[in-house]
Amino acid sequence: MIVRKLRLKRAWSQEQLAQFSGLNIRTIQRIERGQKAGLESLKSLAAVFEIELEDLQEEKNMLNSEKYSEEENRVIEHVKEIKDFYSHLINYVVVIIGLFIVNFITSPDYYWAWWAAFGWGIGVVSHGMSVFEVYSFFGADWEKKQIEKRLGKKL
Numbered sequence: 001m002i003v004r005k006l007r008l009k010r011a012w013s014q015e016q017l018a019q020f021s022g023l024n025i026r027t028i029q030r031i032e033r034g035q036k037a038g039l040e041s042l043k044s045l046a047a048v049f050e051i052e053l054e055d056l057q058e059e060k061n062m063l064n065s066e067k068y069s070e071e072e073n074r075v076i077e078h079v080k081e082i083k084d085f086y087s088h089l090i091n092y093v094v095v096i097i098g099l100f101i102v103n104f105i106t107s108p109d110y111y112w113a114w115w116a117a118f119g120w121g122i123g124v125v126s127h128g129m130s131v132f133e134v135y136s137f138f139g140a141d142w143e144k145k146q147i148e149k150r151l152g153k154k155l
Contacts (some may be wrong), residue, residue: 002055002056003028003045006049042057088124
């Protein structure tokens with residue numbers, strides 16, 4: 001976020017920042033999306049923006065803790081869990097389709113790919129049910145009851 005803010009403050013495009021810093025444009029895009037940047041990339045960006053390396057690294061730590069309320073952090077975390085589930089689901093579909101193609105090419109008389117689809121599918125369904133809170137055996141209510149039970153008082 002801070003890299004994008006600093007870039008826009010100077011009215012630079014991503015291409016210009018990549019050229020000035022000596023980094024690949026894809027690296028700039030990845031960093032601006034909030035993905036982890038290598039130390040050398042951060043050093044290059046700090047030099048281009050004429051700021052300390054620590055200033056770039058501190059922003060990452062402050063983003064999650066101070067900017068949002070507890071409720072906002074909870075919602076942000078839940079959205080990340082949903083995103084992780086969809087990523088898991090897409091990986092499942094792509095790999096299982098690939099396995100069925102390999103299965104069809106190598107041994108069309110026996111579909112062994114069903115076993116992988118079934119096993120991994122149980123994991124995907126379980127992940128989805130957990131993320132979308134279809135069941136909540138050990139959810140927030142359970143945690144609260146256990147804490148109250150051990151403290152001997154209501155929270």
